Amino acid sequence: MEDSRATSPSDGARAEAAGADLHLELSATRGRNDLVQALHESIRTGRLVAGTRLPSSRSLAKDLGIARNTVADAYGQLVAEGWLTARQGSGTVVANRAAVPTTPAAARPLEKTYRYDLRPGTPDVATFPRTEWLAATRKALTMAPNEAFGLGDPRGRPELRQVLADYLARARGVRADPERILICSGYVQALSLLGEIVKTLGGTTMAVEEFGYGLHRDVIRARGLSPVAVPVDSLGACTSELTGEGVLLTPAHQMPTGVPLAPERRTAAIEWARETGGVLIEDDYDGEFRYDRQAVGALQALDPERVVYTGTASKSLAPGLRLAWMVLPEHLVEPVVAAKRTSDYQTATIEQLVLAEFIASGHYDRHVRRSRLHYRRRRDRLVELLSVRAPNVQVAGISAGLHVLLDVPGDAEDMVARAARQGLALASLTTYHFNPTPATRQAVIVGYGTPPDHAYPGALDLLCQVLGV
Amino acid sequence: MEDSRATSPSDGARAEAAGADLHLELSATRGRNDLVQALHESIRTGRLVAGTRLPSSRSLAKDLGIARNTVADAYGQLVAEGWLTARQGSGTVVANRAAVPTTPAAARPLEKTYRYDLRPGTPDVATFPRTEWLAATRKALTMAPNEAFGLGDPRGRPELRQVLADYLARARGVRADPERILICSGYVQALSLLGEIVKTLGGTTMAVEEFGYGLHRDVIRARGLSPVAVPVDSLGACTSELTGEGVLLTPAHQMPTGVPLAPERRTAAIEWARETGGVLIEDDYDGEFRYDRQAVGALQALDPERVVYTGTASKSLAPGLRLAWMVLPEHLVEPVVAAKRTSDYQTATIEQLVLAEFIASGHYDRHVRRSRLHYRRRRDRLVELLSVRAPNVQVAGISAGLHVLLDVPGDAEDMVARAARQGLALASLTTYHFNPTPATRQAVIVGYGTPPDHAYPGALDLLCQVLGV
Numbered sequence: 001m002e003d004s005r006a007t008s009p010s011d012g013a014r015a016e017a018a019g020a021d022l023h024l025e026l027s028a029t030r031g032r033n034d035l036v037q038a039l040h041e042s043i044r045t046g047r048l049v050a051g052t053r054l055p056s057s058r059s060l061a062k063d064l065g066i067a068r069n070t071v072a073d074a075y076g077q078l079v080a081e082g083w084l085t086a087r088q089g090s091g092t093v094v095a096n097r098a099a100v101p102t103t104p105a106a107a108r109p110l111e112k113t114y115r116y117d118l119r120p121g122t123p124d125v126a127t128f129p130r131t132e133w134l135a136a137t138r139k140a141l142t143m144a145p146n147e148a149f150g151l152g153d154p155r156g157r158p159e160l161r162q163v164l165a166d167y168l169a170r171a172r173g174v175r176a177d178p179e180r181i182l183i184c185s186g187y188v189q190a191l192s193l194l195g196e197i198v199k200t201l202g203g204t205t206m207a208v209e210e211f212g213y214g215l216h217r218d219v220i221r222a223r224g225l226s227p228v229a230v231p232v233d234s235l236g237a238c239t240s241e242l243t244g245e246g247v248l249l250t251p252a253h254q255m256p257t258g259v260p261l262a263p264e265r266r267t268a269a270i271e272w273a274r275e276t277g278g279v280l281i282e283d284d285y286d287g288e289f290r291y292d293r294q295a296v297g298a299l300q301a302l303d304p305e306r307v308v309y310t311g312t313a314s315k316s317l318a319p320g321l322r323l324a325w326m327v328l329p330e331h332l333v334e335p336v337v338a339a340k341r342t343s344d345y346q347t348a349t350i351e352q353l354v355l356a357e358f359i360a361s362g363h364y365d366r367h368v369r370r371s372r373l374h375y376r377r378r379r380d381r382l383v384e385l386l387s388v389r390a391p392n393v394q395v396a397g398i399s400a401g402l403h404v405l406l407d408v409p410g411d412a413e414d415m416v417a418r419a420a421r422q423g424l425a426l427a428s429l430t431t432y433h434f435n436p437t438p439a440t441r442q443a444v445i446v447g448y449g450t451p452p453d454h455a456y457p458g459a460l461d462l463l464c465q466v467l468g469v
Numbered sequence: 470m471e472d473s474r475a476t477s478p479s480d481g482a483r484a485e486a487a488g489a490d491l492h493l494e495l496s497a498t499r500g501r502n503d504l505v506q507a508l509h510e511s512i513r514t515g516r517l518v519a520g521t522r523l524p525s526s527r528s529l530a531k532d533l534g535i536a537r538n539t540v541a542d543a544y545g546q547l548v549a550e551g552w553l554t555a556r557q558g559s560g561t562v563v564a565n566r567a568a569v570p571t572t573p574a575a576a577r578p579l580e581k582t583y584r585y586d587l588r589p590g591t592p593d594v595a596t597f598p599r600t601e602w603l604a605a606t607r608k609a610l611t612m613a614p615n616e617a618f619g620l621g622d623p624r625g626r627p628e629l630r631q632v633l634a635d636y637l638a639r640a641r642g643v644r645a646d647p648e649r650i651l652i653c654s655g656y657v658q659a660l661s662l663l664g665e666i667v668k669t670l671g672g673t674t675m676a677v678e679e680f681g682y683g684l685h686r687d688v689i690r691a692r693g694l695s696p697v698a699v700p701v702d703s704l705g706a707c708t709s710e711l712t713g714e715g716v717l718l719t720p721a722h723q724m725p726t727g728v729p730l731a732p733e734r735r736t737a738a739i740e741w742a743r744e745t746g747g748v749l750i751e752d753d754y755d756g757e758f759r760y761d762r763q764a765v766g767a768l769q770a771l772d773p774e775r776v777v778y779t780g781t782a783s784k785s786l787a788p789g790l791r792l793a794w795m796v797l798p799e800h801l802v803e804p805v806v807a808a809k810r811t812s813d814y815q816t817a818t819i820e821q822l823v824l825a826e827f828i829a830s831g832h833y834d835r836h837v838r839r840s841r842l843h844y845r846r847r848r849d850r851l852v853e854l855l856s857v858r859a860p861n862v863q864v865a866g867i868s869a870g871l872h873v874l875l876d877v878p879g880d881a882e883d884m885v886a887r888a889a890r891q892g893l894a895l896a897s898l899t900t901y902h903f904n905p906t907p908a909t910r911q912a913v914i915v916g917y918g919t920p921p922d923h924a925y926p927g928a929l930d931l932l933c934q935v936l937g938v
Contacts, residue, residue, distance in 0.1 A: 033763070040642065040770075081642065081766040082735035095736060095771075125618035130610045133819075137606050141599045146921075149594035149787035153546075179542050185654050189813040196691075215810070222665075222811035318618035320818035330526075330538070334545045334555040341684075342691035344658040348817055349789035350602075452615070 030066050035074040043083050043094055052094040054084065115423030116459035120256060120403035120447030121213075127371065128318045132363045133354065139361075140353035148349050154340040156183025156325075157349055160356040164325055167359055168311065172287050173297030175304040176327045182336055185347045186322040187285065187312045188219055193339045194246065194308060195223030197332065198279050200339075203245030209237045210434045211257055216248065217434065229434040236261035239268035246279040247272070251299040252287045256432050256445045258397015258405045260296050269299065273306040279332070281308045286315045288368045291376040292399040305329045313355065315402060315449075316368050323347070323355055375402060378448040378456060385460055390468035402449035405429065408467060412442040419466045424459065426466075499535050504543040512552050512563055521563040523553065584892030585928035589725060589872035589916030590682075596840065597787045601832045602823065608830075609822035617818050623809040625652025625794075626818055629825040633794055636828055637780065641756050642766025644773040645796045651805055654816045655791040656754065656781045657688055662808045663715065663777060664692030666801065667748050669808075672714030678706045679903045680726055685717065686903065698903035705730035708737035715748040716741070720768040721756045725901050725914045727866015727874045729765050738768065742775035748801070749776045755784045757837045760845040761868040774798045782824065784871060784918075785837050792816070792824055844871060847917040847925060854929055859937035871918035874898065877936060881911040888935045893928065895935075 042048045054060070057075055061068040075092050078084040085095045148157065155161065161178035168174035184190045198206055206220045210229040217227040225246070231238040236259050237249055249269060251261035261269070273280040282299045290296075300309035304327070312324040328336055340346065358364050379399065386393050386406070394407040408415055412428040419426045429443040430436040444467070451459045511517040524532070526540040533540070544561050547553040554564045617626065624630065630647035637643035653659045667675055675689045679698040686696040694715070700707040705728050706718055718738060720730040730738070742749040751768045759765075769778035773796070781793040797805055809815065827833050848868060855862050855875070863876040877884055881897040888895045898912040899905040913936070920928050 036763075040766075044644070044770075077763060077765075079732050080729070082732050082739070082768070082771045085732075085736075122619050126615045128615075128618045130613075134607055134610050137610075138603055141603050141606075144599075146595045146597075149597045149789040150591050151788045177538070179538060185813040185817065188811065192812055215814075219811045222808070319620045320618040320815075322813060322815065322817040330541050333541060334548045334561070337545050338548055338555065339691070342657070342688045343661055343812065344654040344791060345684075346789075346791065348654065348791040348820055351817055351820060 030064065030070075032070045032073050032077075035064075035066075035070065036077050039074065039078055040083065048094050050094050050096045053090065054092045054094070056091060114420070114425040116455060116462055117425040117450050118446045118448065118459055118463060119425050119427045119450065120445050122319060122447065123315050123317075123371065123402055123449040124374070124452070125318055125320070125450075126452045127374065129363065129367050132367070133358065136354045136357040136361065136363060137350075140350065140357045143357075144350070144353055148353060151345060152349065154337050154346045155179075155181065156347055157352040157356065160352040160359075163356045163359045167364070168298075168309070168325075168327065171365075172284060172295070172311070173301045174309050174311075174327055175301050176309075180304075180328045180330065180333055182326045182328060182333075182340060183347045183352055184324050184326060184340065185344060186319070187283065187310060187314065187324045188215070189322075189343070190310045190312075190324050190326050191216055191219045191248070191281070191283075192223060193336055193343060194279060194281055194326075195220050195225055196339045196343075197335050198246040199224045200335065201245065201279075203279075205244035206246035206248060207242055207244045208248045208434065209250065209254060211429065211432045212248075212250070212255055212434070213432065220248075227434070232257055232259075234259055236265055237269075239265040239272060242269065242272045242278075244278065245276075246281065248281045248283060249299070250283045250285065252284055252296050253290075253398065253400045255283070255285060256403060256405055256429065258401065258403070260398060261299070266299055266302060270303045270306055274303070279308060280306055281310060284309060284311045286401040287311065288316050289372055289375055289402065290398070290400040291372065291379065295400070300327060305331070308332065316364070316371065321351060321355075323351060375449060379404060381456075382446065382448055382460060382463075385464055386467065389464035393467050396443065403445055403447040406444045406446060406467065408442055408444055410442065412444050415444055415466060419462070422462060422466065424462045424466060426463075499533065499539075501539045501542045501546075504533075504535070504539060505546050508543060508547055509552060512547075517563050519563050523561045523563070525560060583889070583894040585924060585931055586894040586919050587915045587917065587928055587932060588894050588896045588919065589914050591788060591916065592784050592786075592840065592871055592918045593843070593921070594787055594789075594919075595921045596843065598832065598836050601836070602827065605823045605826040605830065605832065606819075609819065609826045612826075613819070613822055617822060620814060621818065623806050623815045624650065625816055626821040626825065629821040632825045632828045636833070637767075637778070637794075637796065641753060641764070641780070642770045643778050643780075643796055644770050645778075649773075649797045649799065649802055651795045651797060651802075651809060652816045652821055653793050653795060653809065654813060655788070656752065656779060656783065656793045657684070658791075658812070659779045659781075659793050659795050660685055660688045660717070660750070660752075661692060662805055662812060663748060663750055663795075664689050664694055665808045665812075666804050667715040668693045669804065670714065670748075672748075674713035675715040675717060676711055676713045677717045677903070678719065678723060680898065680901045681717075681719070681724055681903070682901070689717075696903070701726055701728075703728055705734055706738075708734040708741060711738065711741040711747075713747065714745075715750065717750045717752060718768070719752045719754065721753055721765055722759075722867065722869045724752070724754060725872060725874055725898065727870065727872070729867060730768070735768055735771060739772045739775055743772070751776050751778050753778060753780045755870040756780070757785050758841055758844055758871065759867070759869040760841065760848065764869070769796060774800070777801065785833070785840065790820060790824075792820060844918060848873060850925075851915065851917055851929060851932075854933055855936065858933035862936050865912065872914055872916040875913045875915060875936065877911055877913055879911065881913050884913055884935060888931070891931060891935065893931045893935060895932075 057068050057071040061071045079086050083095055085093050087093060160183055161181040164181055165176040165178045168176040205226045205228045207228045207230045209232050211232050220227045228244055230241050232254060236254050253260060284298060287295050298309055300307040309327040313321050383395050392409050396405040396407055413430060416426045416428045427445045430440050433440050526537050526544055530537040530540045548555050552564055554562050629652055630650040633650055634645040634647045637645040674695045674697045676697045676699045678701050680701050689696045697713055699710050701723060705723050753767060756764050767778055769776040778796040782790050852864050861878050865874040865876055882899060885895045885897045896914045899909050902909050
């Protein structure tokens, strides 16, 4: 045995025997578990290679000054786990196994860190109501029946479905029945489950607005459907061009162009669903945040048997909660429940109870009102500053949500690149386009939800510098 | 309809429709629960056989004089439980009993209420450490960086992945690297994502142990793969019969027969994966609970590049948490991350931070140790009582987990039915079999995790009465 192999000779116990020559790191207790671990380690690190014959339990016990049974037990354990092989007549041998694995592919490029981030899609997570959420958790954990910790209805906890039905009817005009609500693990899952249904029903495509999240198109593709683009103009999605077996719309506030779906197009969308039997999905991602007037009610209310309403806590509270909900037409309840069951069975129950408590206690409404005021002020400030310092920029869309679309003179991608060089993250409309061409509208999307309060003035100042030239 | 089928004509409501001709026992309230129970009973007793088409919810509602929603809800519940199948174009059909999934006891809140429930699959949710969980939540909510409330790495929070890597190495001998861990929304999602990968890689089948959860086979089917049965004997899965592009095993404690995978079969499973390049999934659902000796370490440690290790908090803490984890071979990290991203993007972050805190603070180990003692006592008591009062029953499998398999003389289904009549819920091995035949081993599975402490003696007494005859 070479001295260099002994990493800590003072603690090490040396065992030389007929079979192998072993250096084992054993703690002072020298129990069975120590021996198992030490042998594990020696095999793992390659110090003991496949085929090596180990000393007999008698001789190793003698060398280590421990009981023979202890060694026999440890060998037995390692044989059971497949590290060692016990062969009649030839003793205990290190089993044939894989080479020591290389350490991970951890080398992922870290994303560039910006001084200011005005990309859309996220609320101000710094305002997450931690204290109130903890209070609601305390109450939920105290009040929860034992069965809430088990598996239950794939639709989700009845407490939350009841509270949400009331809330959605009151706040968004949704015709909601708790029995038709399914709680899911974020909007991505809602879309994934509905895509699965469309596919199962024999569909091959799902129509999406030409501007939208690439992630959502990826979700549709992952379910085996082809996303198809529907043009968007100043009245929202062009409903005369709806097609396929499923359609995904953002009627209250087109993401990201910021226009609401015009009344006649709302009716046309419903007509399409009635005539074709297609699945019409209403993505009401930020319906709580309209600043100039009461938000347009949910499209779903026009025909609850034809529209799947989807909402989320991602904008109103935090995306990390992964809590979203669907209100389903009757004929889709069974298939969506079946798809949920084989996707993740049900969404985590404790957080559902916490959200139910959070809504029922009025915390949710208070947080939404507070956030609405907060975002409205941010938006007003942005629009005001731009009108003075970048008057060549046109603000598009309604006063709502967590982002604004700015039509810019010149090349939007260039502006985004210029902003990035100065430490400001922005998004161009192009990156939201289904199939961008040089003719795509030149616009920049500014999300004002993300920066913490202290950083907002600096972010706006830099934005005006970049856009004002 | 024959009169003889109506067991209680005076209470019965008759429904005749295009699909099936139904006679259902409904109580005066005629609520959804009554309907679920009545349908359940009709299917269980064989009055409604597999393939029978049920009336549409509209016509059954009319016949019974109840709301259509009530019928649709009841159908939805039974579809979720696997008793019925909803097929587009052919309505709702009684499912093939072989494929009836056995969901854990708690997943059936609306089912017949038993005095005692000894069905397997669920831990004692009454022991969920609410106070400690709340304390961990307080700490997690206080310490969490703001970005934890946003969207992040689809693999999950780094805090939890780090803590889990340490825990899994220490407690289960897993060769775990935080970069290769993916946190998912329960084990069902782990299997669903892996099924998706196997399918994407061009696979068509996934092999499962012939005894196991119907739910898991349904998950595999939902991903477009055909499950294929691998025989199980007293040494565990017969690894000489592994086949297809993916294999799902329960090496530490075969579910539900209770045997560990024999050492030479562990090696053979690894060999299969190396030779075929197939995805080998290790479902380590209850590895924490071995009572007679230290648990056999994870199969994954034999070749981390060939085995996907999966673990869950469902048995050690509570199924309702929907927290599970995968330790992935390097070549599967990217595809599984991509599949996770388009399924639900990431698992809810706050609960991940809470679990990380719960493990790091030592609460998890304490809870597992406490639970291990608790379940061990329950198991010992059960085995002891049976040896005296039902000596004709053979206890199979190792001393581990939350259930025990009992080989019984005579027909196991009859015993389960007799127990049910006396208010005791049990499961027969048949219901876990991939494709049960009259030759299927006659055995009853007793889950001792579920009943609250005060109910356990009564449950055991009744069990001995039923099995001891």
